[in-house]
Amino acid sequence: MTDGPVLGLVTLVVKNMEASVAFYRRLGVTVPDPDPAWADVHRSAETGGMSLDFDSESFATTWNKGAKPGDTAIIGFNMPTREAVDKAYNELTSDGHIGQQEPYDAFWGARYAVVEDPDGNPVGLMSPIDPAMRSAPPDPT
DSSP states (O other): OOSSOEEEEEEEEESOHHHHHHHHHHHTOBOOOOOGGGTTTEEEEBOSSSEEEEEEHHHHHHHOTTOOTTOOEEEEEEOSSHHHHHHHHHHHHHTTOOEEEEEEEOTTSSEEEEEEOTTSOEEEEEOOOOGGGOOOOOOOO
């Protein structure tokens, strides 16, 4: 991994999960069937490169407490360390950029934060996943 952020994930916040999944499957993107408990709130696509996730509006607010109505995509950057997430978030918010989600240890095992760019687009900052930091996911219903 580099010393700086690496574009690694785009999360689309969707209004209709089945319609969105059908569209991307028709495009040729592989979107595996999930555990049925998660089918309406989260899907991950296999793109052969960068990650592409689909989250319902309700689920997006479980990992980004500052999500705003109308946020339709989150641009995600992989950061080299957990400390780099905190540092980038603190520097950007100190410069006046709006923080949507303060850094926290997410249930999937990464340190995660969200800050807005100058146009209000949410930008996720995620450390490498540490299996020792995983916790139970929220109830998807």
